[in-house]
Amino acid sequence: xxxxxxxxxxxxxxxxxxxxxxxxxxxxxxxxxxxxxxxxxxxxxxxxxxxxxxxxxxxxxxxxxxxxxxxxxxxxxxxxxxxxxxxxxxxxxxxxxxxxxxxxxxxxxxxxxxxxxxxxxxxxxxxxxxxxxxxxxxxxxxxxxxxxxxxxxxxxxxxxxxxxxxxxxxxxxxxxxxxxxxxxxxxxxxxxxxxxxxxxxxxxxxxxxxxxxxxxxxxxxxxxxxxxxxxxxxxxxxxxxxxxxxxxxxxxxxxxxxxxxxxxxxxxxxxxxxxxxxxxxxxxxxxxxxxxxxxxxxxxxxxxxxxxxxxxxxxxxxxxxxxxxxxxxxxxxxxxxxxxxxxxxxxxxxxxxxxxxxxxxxxxxxxxxxxxxxxxxxxxxxxxxxxxxxxxxxxxxxx
Numbered sequence: 001x002x003x004x005x006x007x008x009x010x011x012x013x014x015x016x017x018x019x020x021x022x023x024x025x026x027x028x029x030x031x032x033x034x035x036x037x038x039x040x041x042x043x044x045x046x047x048x049x050x051x052x053x054x055x056x057x058x059x060x061x062x063x064x065x066x067x068x069x070x071x072x073x074x075x076x077x078x079x080x081x082x083x084x085x086x087x088x089x090x091x092x093x094x095x096x097x098x099x100x101x102x103x104x105x106x107x108x109x110x111x112x113x114x115x116x117x118x119x120x121x122x123x124x125x126x127x128x129x130x131x132x133x134x135x136x137x138x139x140x141x142x143x144x145x146x147x148x149x150x151x152x153x154x155x156x157x158x159x160x161x162x163x164x165x166x167x168x169x170x171x172x173x174x175x176x177x178x179x180x181x182x183x184x185x186x187x188x189x190x191x192x193x194x195x196x197x198x199x200x201x202x203x204x205x206x207x208x209x210x211x212x213x214x215x216x217x218x219x220x221x222x223x224x225x226x227x228x229x230x231x232x233x234x235x236x237x238x239x240x241x242x243x244x245x246x247x248x249x250x251x252x253x254x255x256x257x258x259x260x261x262x263x264x265x266x267x268x269x270x271x272x273x274x275x276x277x278x279x280x281x282x283x284x285x286x287x288x289x290x291x292x293x294x295x296x297x298x299x300x301x302x303x304x305x306x307x308x309x310x311x312x313x314x315x316x317x318x319x320x321x322x323x324x325x326x327x328x329x330x331x332x333x334x335x336x337x338x339x340x341x342x343x344x345x346x347x348x349x350x351x352x353x354x355x356x357x358x359x360x361x362x363x364x365x366x367x368x369x370x371x372x373x374x375x376x377x378x379x380x381x382x383x384x385x386x387x388x389x390x391x392x393x394x395x396x397x398x399x
Contacts, residue, residue, distance in 0.1 A: 063092060105335045105384035109195070109393070110134050111158040111170065112380025116177045121154035122146045123172060125397065126375065127390060131334050131341055131382070132354055133370050138397035140374025149188050149200040152176040157277075157328065157379045159225040163235070168192045169259060171224035171237055174202055182219035187239060191259040195389060196396050201260040209264050217244040223277045223328070223379065226255070229308050235259065236308060238268055240276040248274040250291065269303065269312050277379070280308070281331045281360075283340070288360050290319070290329045290342070300329045300344055302360070321365035324349045328379030331360065335384055341366075345379045352377050 060067050061077055070078045074091045090097050108128040114120035122142035126134035137143065147153040154176035161169045169191055175184035186204040206215045220242030229236045238252040250269040253262035269275065273295035280289045289303045289312060299318040305311060319342065320326045328345035342355045342363055352369035369377055385393075 061092075068092065104386065106387045107385050107390045108134075108332075108335075108382050109160065109385045109389075110377065110380055110382045111160040112377040113156050113158060114140075114376050115378060118146075118154045118176055118178060120376075120378075121156055121176060123155060123158045123170070124377075125393065126377070127393065128382075131332070132367055134375065134377075136372075136375045137393060140372075143397060144190075144198055149190065149198075149202065150174045151186065151202045151204060152179070152184060155188060157223040159223075159279075159381045160383055161226045161228075161235075162383055164228045164230075166193070167259075168195055169226045169235065170198070171226050171239075173222050173224065174204075175222075182242070184221055185213070185215060185218055186221050187224045187237075189237070189255065189259050189262075195385075195393060199260075203262055205265070208262070212264060218242075219244055220248065222248075225279060225381070227280050227308065229254070231307070237262060238278055238280070240278070241265060247272075248276055250275055250278045250289075268309070271301075271303075271314065277328050279330050279381070283333075283360055288331065290331055292327045292329065299326055300342075315361075319355075319363055320344055320353070321355050321363055322346060322353055326353070330381040332382045332384070341382075343382070345377075347378065350376065 061070060061073060062068065070076050072092060075088075077090065080088065106129075108131045110126040110128065112124055112126065113122060114124060123144050123146070124140065125137040125143050127137060128134045146155045149155070150172070152174050155172040156175050156177070157173045159171050163169050169189075171190070172188045173184060174186045174188050177183075185206055186202060189201045189203065190198045192198045205218060205221055206213045218241070220240060222240040222242070224237050224239035226235050226237050228234075232254065234254045236252050237255055238250055240248050241251045242248045249267060249271075251265040252268040253265050255262055269278065269289065269291075271291070271293050273293050276292050278289055278291045280287055282288075285306075287305045287308060289305070290300055291303070292299065293301050297318060300320045301315060301318060303312040303314045305313065319329075324346045325348045326344045326346055328347070329342060330344075331340055331342050333340050338358050340357050340360055342357060342360075344353055346353055346368075351371060354366045354368070355363040356366050357363045369375075371377070
Protein backbone atom coordinates (compact mmCIF):
# COMPACT_ATOMS: atom_id res chain seq x y z
CA UNK A 1 0.00 0.00 0.00
CA UNK A 2 1.14 3.48 -0.79
CA UNK A 3 1.74 5.73 2.21
CA UNK A 4 1.42 9.41 1.35
CA UNK A 5 0.82 12.68 3.11
CA UNK A 6 -2.79 13.81 3.13
CA UNK A 7 -3.50 17.36 4.31
CA UNK A 8 -6.37 19.83 4.61
CA UNK A 9 -8.88 17.24 5.82
CA UNK A 10 -10.86 17.16 9.05
CA UNK A 11 -12.64 13.86 8.73
CA UNK A 12 -12.10 10.50 7.08
CA UNK A 13 -15.04 8.40 5.99
CA UNK A 14 -14.62 4.62 6.08
CA UNK A 15 -17.02 3.19 3.56
CA UNK A 16 -17.87 -0.50 3.45
CA UNK A 17 -18.46 -1.39 -0.18
CA UNK A 18 -18.37 -5.21 -0.10
CA UNK A 19 -19.21 -7.72 2.64
CA UNK A 20 -18.93 -11.22 1.24
CA UNK A 21 -20.58 -12.85 4.26
CA UNK A 22 -23.65 -12.48 6.38
CA UNK A 23 -21.70 -11.68 9.53
CA UNK A 24 -21.31 -8.00 10.34
CA UNK A 25 -17.64 -7.03 10.28
CA UNK A 26 -17.14 -3.53 11.62
CA UNK A 27 -14.48 -1.16 12.89
CA UNK A 28 -15.10 0.71 16.11
CA UNK A 29 -13.22 4.00 16.30
CA UNK A 30 -15.19 5.24 19.30
CA UNK A 31 -17.80 6.55 16.88
CA UNK A 32 -21.22 5.25 15.91
CA UNK A 33 -21.73 3.54 12.58
CA UNK A 34 -24.28 5.06 10.25
CA UNK A 35 -25.90 2.38 8.10
CA UNK A 36 -27.79 3.73 5.11
CA UNK A 37 -30.65 2.19 3.19
CA UNK A 38 -28.37 0.80 0.49
CA UNK A 39 -26.28 -1.08 3.08
CA UNK A 40 -23.32 1.29 2.91
CA UNK A 41 -21.61 1.70 6.26
CA UNK A 42 -19.83 4.96 7.00
CA UNK A 43 -17.60 5.63 9.99
CA UNK A 44 -16.20 9.12 10.58
CA UNK A 45 -12.62 9.31 11.83
CA UNK A 46 -10.82 12.43 13.10
CA UNK A 47 -7.94 12.84 10.67
CA UNK A 48 -5.24 14.28 12.90
CA UNK A 49 -2.57 11.68 12.17
CA UNK A 50 -0.05 11.55 9.33
CA UNK A 51 0.36 8.99 7.92
CA UNK A 52 -3.03 7.49 8.71
CA UNK A 53 -2.41 4.19 10.51
CA UNK A 54 -5.64 2.55 11.63
CA UNK A 55 -4.18 1.68 15.02
CA UNK A 56 -3.57 5.38 15.68
CA UNK A 57 -7.32 5.85 16.09
CA UNK A 58 -7.59 3.53 19.09
CA UNK A 59 -9.70 1.11 17.09
CA UNK A 60 -11.17 -2.29 17.81
CA UNK A 61 -12.79 -4.71 15.37
CA UNK A 62 -15.98 -6.62 16.02
CA UNK A 63 -17.78 -9.43 14.23
CA UNK A 64 -21.47 -9.72 15.07
CA UNK A 65 -20.83 -7.28 17.88
CA UNK A 66 -18.07 -9.32 19.52
CA UNK A 67 -14.46 -8.03 19.65
CA UNK A 68 -11.97 -10.16 17.77
CA UNK A 69 -8.20 -10.53 17.98
CA UNK A 70 -6.61 -8.17 15.45
CA UNK A 71 -3.91 -10.76 14.80
CA UNK A 72 -6.62 -13.05 13.37
CA UNK A 73 -7.35 -10.53 10.62
CA UNK A 74 -5.22 -10.27 7.46
CA UNK A 75 -3.68 -7.80 7.03
CA UNK A 76 -3.53 -6.88 10.70
CA UNK A 77 -5.54 -3.64 11.10
CA UNK A 78 -3.23 -2.57 13.91
CA UNK A 79 -0.38 -2.07 11.45
CA UNK A 80 -2.36 -1.17 8.32
CA UNK A 81 -1.90 2.24 6.72
CA UNK A 82 -4.47 3.73 4.36
CA UNK A 83 -4.45 6.51 1.79
CA UNK A 84 -7.16 8.55 0.18
CA UNK A 85 -9.62 6.59 -1.99
CA UNK A 86 -7.84 3.29 -1.38
CA UNK A 87 -9.78 0.04 -1.28
CA UNK A 88 -8.52 -2.37 1.38
CA UNK A 89 -9.76 -5.93 1.86
CA UNK A 90 -9.55 -7.64 5.24
CA UNK A 91 -9.94 -11.41 5.66
CA UNK A 92 -11.33 -12.97 8.81
CA UNK A 93 -12.25 -16.63 9.26
CA UNK A 94 -11.88 -17.20 5.53
CA UNK A 95 -14.28 -14.43 4.57
CA UNK A 96 -13.31 -11.19 2.81
CA UNK A 97 -14.60 -7.73 3.75
CA UNK A 98 -13.65 -4.76 1.59
CA UNK A 99 -13.65 -1.09 2.58
CA UNK A 100 -12.92 2.15 0.79
CA UNK A 101 -11.16 4.87 2.76
CA UNK A 102 -12.15 8.31 1.52
CA UNK A 103 -10.75 11.52 2.93
CA UNK A 104 -12.37 14.58 4.33
CA UNK A 105 -14.89 17.00 2.99
CA UNK A 106 -16.22 16.06 -0.42
CA UNK A 107 -19.37 18.11 -1.07
CA UNK A 108 -21.12 21.38 -0.24
CA UNK A 109 -24.38 22.09 1.56
CA UNK A 110 -26.28 25.29 0.72
CA UNK A 111 -28.95 26.57 3.16
CA UNK A 112 -31.28 29.16 1.61
CA UNK A 113 -34.87 30.34 1.20
CA UNK A 114 -36.74 30.76 -2.08
CA UNK A 115 -38.66 34.05 -2.22
CA UNK A 116 -40.94 36.62 -0.61
CA UNK A 117 -44.18 34.65 -0.34
CA UNK A 118 -44.74 32.98 3.05
CA UNK A 119 -44.56 29.49 1.50
CA UNK A 120 -41.12 30.45 0.13
CA UNK A 121 -39.83 31.93 3.40
CA UNK A 122 -38.68 28.53 4.61
CA UNK A 123 -35.29 26.84 5.15
CA UNK A 124 -34.25 24.73 2.18
CA UNK A 125 -31.12 22.66 1.52
CA UNK A 126 -29.23 21.92 -1.70
CA UNK A 127 -26.11 19.84 -2.43
CA UNK A 128 -23.18 20.49 -4.76
CA UNK A 129 -20.08 18.58 -5.75
CA UNK A 130 -18.15 21.65 -6.99
CA UNK A 131 -19.51 24.60 -4.99
CA UNK A 132 -21.17 26.21 -8.01
CA UNK A 133 -23.97 23.94 -9.30
CA UNK A 134 -26.56 22.82 -6.73
CA UNK A 135 -29.34 20.25 -6.60
CA UNK A 136 -32.14 20.97 -4.11
CA UNK A 137 -32.98 18.34 -1.51
CA UNK A 138 -36.51 17.26 -0.66
CA UNK A 139 -37.71 18.17 -4.15
CA UNK A 140 -37.08 21.83 -3.35
CA UNK A 141 -39.45 21.76 -0.37
CA UNK A 142 -38.41 23.00 3.11
CA UNK A 143 -36.42 20.74 5.41
CA UNK A 144 -38.20 22.26 8.40
CA UNK A 145 -41.46 24.21 8.52
CA UNK A 146 -41.18 27.87 9.50
CA UNK A 147 -44.47 27.60 11.38
CA UNK A 148 -42.80 25.09 13.70
CA UNK A 149 -39.89 27.34 14.66
CA UNK A 150 -40.70 31.03 14.11
CA UNK A 151 -42.99 33.53 15.80
CA UNK A 152 -43.79 35.05 12.40
CA UNK A 153 -44.34 31.60 10.82
CA UNK A 154 -41.83 32.58 8.13
CA UNK A 155 -38.03 32.88 8.06
CA UNK A 156 -35.34 34.29 5.79
CA UNK A 157 -31.54 34.47 5.42
CA UNK A 158 -30.43 31.09 6.86
CA UNK A 159 -26.82 30.91 7.99
CA UNK A 160 -25.32 27.49 8.71
CA UNK A 161 -22.09 26.80 10.62
CA UNK A 162 -20.12 23.67 11.50
CA UNK A 163 -19.37 24.14 15.17
CA UNK A 164 -16.13 23.53 17.02
CA UNK A 165 -17.98 20.98 19.16
CA UNK A 166 -19.17 18.82 16.25
CA UNK A 167 -22.69 20.27 16.21
CA UNK A 168 -24.21 22.34 13.43
CA UNK A 169 -25.70 25.76 14.06
CA UNK A 170 -28.25 27.71 12.05
CA UNK A 171 -29.66 31.17 12.63
CA UNK A 172 -32.44 32.76 10.60
CA UNK A 173 -34.38 36.02 10.42
CA UNK A 174 -37.81 35.61 12.04
CA UNK A 175 -39.78 37.58 9.45
CA UNK A 176 -42.78 37.51 7.13
CA UNK A 177 -42.03 40.05 4.42
CA UNK A 178 -45.71 40.40 3.51
CA UNK A 179 -46.13 42.12 6.90
CA UNK A 180 -43.70 44.82 5.75
CA UNK A 181 -39.94 45.34 5.68
CA UNK A 182 -39.97 46.94 9.13
CA UNK A 183 -42.07 44.28 10.81
CA UNK A 184 -39.67 41.83 12.43
CA UNK A 185 -38.36 41.93 15.97
CA UNK A 186 -36.20 38.85 16.32
CA UNK A 187 -34.41 35.76 15.08
CA UNK A 188 -34.38 31.99 15.52
CA UNK A 189 -31.52 29.83 16.86
CA UNK A 190 -31.22 26.20 15.71
CA UNK A 191 -28.78 23.42 16.59
CA UNK A 192 -28.31 19.88 15.27
CA UNK A 193 -25.92 16.97 15.76
CA UNK A 194 -26.71 15.38 12.39
CA UNK A 195 -28.10 18.06 9.99
CA UNK A 196 -31.47 16.27 10.14
CA UNK A 197 -32.96 16.90 13.58
CA UNK A 198 -32.93 20.50 14.81
CA UNK A 199 -33.74 22.10 18.15
CA UNK A 200 -34.89 25.71 18.00
CA UNK A 201 -35.48 28.84 20.06
CA UNK A 202 -37.15 32.02 18.84
CA UNK A 203 -35.71 35.21 20.33
CA UNK A 204 -38.02 38.26 20.40
CA UNK A 205 -35.87 41.29 21.23
CA UNK A 206 -38.51 43.56 22.86
CA UNK A 207 -39.57 40.66 25.07
CA UNK A 208 -36.02 39.69 26.04
CA UNK A 209 -34.74 43.23 26.60
CA UNK A 210 -37.73 45.52 27.21
CA UNK A 211 -35.54 48.29 28.66
CA UNK A 212 -33.45 48.39 25.48
CA UNK A 213 -35.96 47.80 22.65
CA UNK A 214 -39.38 49.28 22.06
CA UNK A 215 -41.57 47.45 19.56
CA UNK A 216 -42.64 50.75 18.01
CA UNK A 217 -39.08 51.91 17.29
CA UNK A 218 -37.28 48.61 16.60
CA UNK A 219 -37.73 48.12 12.86
CA UNK A 220 -35.36 45.31 11.84
CA UNK A 221 -33.43 42.35 13.24
CA UNK A 222 -31.97 41.00 10.03
CA UNK A 223 -29.65 38.34 8.64
CA UNK A 224 -28.08 36.75 11.75
CA UNK A 225 -24.90 34.70 11.45
CA UNK A 226 -22.80 32.71 13.92
CA UNK A 227 -19.05 32.44 14.40
CA UNK A 228 -17.02 30.79 17.16
CA UNK A 229 -15.10 33.29 19.29
CA UNK A 230 -12.11 31.29 20.55
CA UNK A 231 -11.04 34.10 22.88
CA UNK A 232 -14.38 33.90 24.70
CA UNK A 233 -14.95 30.17 24.21
CA UNK A 234 -18.47 30.94 22.99
CA UNK A 235 -20.51 31.21 19.82
CA UNK A 236 -21.08 34.80 18.77
CA UNK A 237 -24.25 35.64 16.86
CA UNK A 238 -24.13 38.89 14.87
CA UNK A 239 -26.93 40.59 12.96
CA UNK A 240 -28.28 43.93 11.70
CA UNK A 241 -30.45 46.07 13.93
CA UNK A 242 -32.59 48.86 12.49
CA UNK A 243 -34.24 51.45 14.71
CA UNK A 244 -36.49 54.34 13.77
CA UNK A 245 -34.56 57.34 12.40
CA UNK A 246 -31.18 55.57 12.90
CA UNK A 247 -29.14 53.92 10.13
CA UNK A 248 -28.71 50.15 10.28
CA UNK A 249 -25.70 48.84 12.23
CA UNK A 250 -24.17 45.44 13.00
CA UNK A 251 -24.62 44.15 16.56
CA UNK A 252 -23.62 40.94 18.32
CA UNK A 253 -24.59 38.70 21.22
CA UNK A 254 -23.11 35.57 22.76
CA UNK A 255 -25.18 32.40 22.83
CA UNK A 256 -25.54 30.26 25.93
CA UNK A 257 -24.17 26.71 26.00
CA UNK A 258 -27.46 25.21 24.80
CA UNK A 259 -27.79 27.72 21.96
CA UNK A 260 -31.21 28.74 23.24
CA UNK A 261 -30.60 32.28 24.53
CA UNK A 262 -28.52 35.38 23.79
CA UNK A 263 -26.79 38.09 25.79
CA UNK A 264 -28.00 41.67 25.36
CA UNK A 265 -26.94 43.08 21.96
CA UNK A 266 -23.76 45.14 21.73
CA UNK A 267 -22.48 47.21 18.81
CA UNK A 268 -20.02 45.36 16.57
CA UNK A 269 -19.61 47.62 13.52
CA UNK A 270 -20.93 51.04 12.46
CA UNK A 271 -20.09 51.85 8.84
CA UNK A 272 -21.70 55.29 9.06
CA UNK A 273 -24.43 54.29 6.62
CA UNK A 274 -27.01 51.53 6.36
CA UNK A 275 -25.16 48.25 6.82
CA UNK A 276 -26.79 44.82 6.52
CA UNK A 277 -26.00 41.16 5.82
CA UNK A 278 -22.60 40.89 7.52
CA UNK A 279 -20.62 37.70 6.82
CA UNK A 280 -17.34 37.12 8.73
CA UNK A 281 -14.58 34.66 7.77
CA UNK A 282 -11.00 34.17 8.97
CA UNK A 283 -8.24 34.26 6.35
CA UNK A 284 -4.56 35.14 6.22
CA UNK A 285 -4.29 36.22 9.86
CA UNK A 286 -7.34 38.46 10.07
CA UNK A 287 -11.11 38.55 10.02
CA UNK A 288 -12.87 39.67 6.86
CA UNK A 289 -16.39 41.08 7.26
CA UNK A 290 -18.36 41.28 4.02
CA UNK A 291 -21.50 43.41 4.16
CA UNK A 292 -23.97 45.37 2.06
CA UNK A 293 -23.94 49.10 2.48
CA UNK A 294 -26.06 51.90 1.04
CA UNK A 295 -25.08 55.51 0.43
CA UNK A 296 -22.41 56.70 -2.02
CA UNK A 297 -23.33 53.66 -4.09
CA UNK A 298 -24.87 50.35 -3.05
CA UNK A 299 -23.34 46.90 -2.86
CA UNK A 300 -20.92 44.54 -1.16
CA UNK A 301 -17.96 46.02 0.71
CA UNK A 302 -15.55 44.57 3.24
CA UNK A 303 -13.86 45.51 6.51
CA UNK A 304 -10.99 43.67 8.20
CA UNK A 305 -9.80 43.30 11.77
CA UNK A 306 -7.22 41.31 13.74
CA UNK A 307 -9.94 40.41 16.29
CA UNK A 308 -13.67 39.84 16.15
CA UNK A 309 -14.28 42.96 18.20
CA UNK A 310 -12.18 45.29 16.10
CA UNK A 311 -10.88 47.71 15.31
CA UNK A 312 -12.49 47.16 11.90
CA UNK A 313 -10.91 48.88 8.90
CA UNK A 314 -13.17 49.41 5.90
CA UNK A 315 -11.74 48.64 2.46
CA UNK A 316 -13.91 51.23 0.74
CA UNK A 317 -14.46 49.48 -2.61
CA UNK A 318 -17.38 47.53 -3.98
CA UNK A 319 -16.65 43.87 -4.62
CA UNK A 320 -19.65 42.62 -6.62
CA UNK A 321 -18.96 41.91 -10.28
CA UNK A 322 -22.32 43.14 -11.58
CA UNK A 323 -24.23 46.36 -12.01
CA UNK A 324 -27.39 44.78 -10.61
CA UNK A 325 -28.60 45.30 -7.06
CA UNK A 326 -27.07 42.75 -4.67
CA UNK A 327 -27.25 41.66 -1.03
CA UNK A 328 -26.73 38.60 1.17
CA UNK A 329 -23.07 37.80 0.47
CA UNK A 330 -21.39 34.63 1.70
CA UNK A 331 -17.70 33.72 1.42
CA UNK A 332 -16.49 30.12 1.65
CA UNK A 333 -13.36 28.25 0.60
CA UNK A 334 -13.36 25.46 -1.96
CA UNK A 335 -12.30 22.04 -0.69
CA UNK A 336 -8.53 21.45 -0.72
CA UNK A 337 -7.99 24.72 -2.60
CA UNK A 338 -6.70 28.26 -2.15
CA UNK A 339 -9.74 29.56 -4.02
CA UNK A 340 -12.60 31.28 -2.25
CA UNK A 341 -16.11 31.84 -3.55
CA UNK A 342 -17.98 35.07 -2.88
CA UNK A 343 -21.64 34.44 -3.62
CA UNK A 344 -24.38 37.05 -3.45
CA UNK A 345 -28.08 37.43 -4.11
CA UNK A 346 -28.99 39.56 -7.14
CA UNK A 347 -32.41 39.95 -5.58
CA UNK A 348 -34.10 42.13 -8.20
CA UNK A 349 -32.81 39.99 -11.08
CA UNK A 350 -33.83 36.59 -9.74
CA UNK A 351 -30.39 34.99 -9.64
CA UNK A 352 -27.38 34.17 -7.47
CA UNK A 353 -23.88 35.09 -8.71
CA UNK A 354 -20.61 33.33 -7.84
CA UNK A 355 -17.21 35.04 -7.95
CA UNK A 356 -13.79 33.60 -7.14
CA UNK A 357 -10.70 34.95 -5.39
CA UNK A 358 -7.49 33.67 -3.85
CA UNK A 359 -6.86 36.73 -1.64
CA UNK A 360 -10.38 37.97 -0.73
CA UNK A 361 -9.41 41.29 -2.28
CA UNK A 362 -9.77 40.76 -6.03
CA UNK A 363 -12.76 38.89 -7.41
CA UNK A 364 -13.62 37.42 -10.82
CA UNK A 365 -17.14 36.54 -11.94
CA UNK A 366 -17.52 32.79 -12.45
CA UNK A 367 -21.18 31.91 -13.04
CA UNK A 368 -24.78 32.38 -11.95
CA UNK A 369 -26.82 29.79 -10.07
CA UNK A 370 -28.57 27.06 -12.03
CA UNK A 371 -32.10 28.17 -11.12
CA UNK A 372 -35.04 25.87 -11.87
CA UNK A 373 -38.74 25.93 -11.09
CA UNK A 374 -38.01 24.34 -7.69
CA UNK A 375 -34.69 26.11 -7.02
CA UNK A 376 -34.85 29.92 -6.84
CA UNK A 377 -32.37 30.57 -4.02
CA UNK A 378 -32.31 33.76 -2.03
CA UNK A 379 -29.87 34.90 0.68
CA UNK A 380 -28.21 31.81 2.14
CA UNK A 381 -24.86 30.27 3.09
CA UNK A 382 -22.72 27.26 2.18
CA UNK A 383 -20.53 24.86 4.18
CA UNK A 384 -18.32 21.89 3.29
CA UNK A 385 -19.63 18.46 4.28
CA UNK A 386 -18.30 14.89 4.41
CA UNK A 387 -19.39 11.90 2.36
CA UNK A 388 -21.18 10.49 5.41
CA UNK A 389 -23.08 13.73 5.95
CA UNK A 390 -24.08 13.87 2.28
CA UNK A 391 -25.33 10.28 2.42
CA UNK A 392 -27.35 11.05 5.55
CA UNK A 393 -28.96 14.06 3.86
CA UNK A 394 -29.72 12.07 0.71
CA UNK A 395 -31.26 9.26 2.68
CA UNK A 396 -33.57 11.72 4.45
CA UNK A 397 -34.37 14.17 1.64
CA UNK A 398 -32.87 12.76 -1.55
CA UNK A 399 -36.18 12.14 -3.27
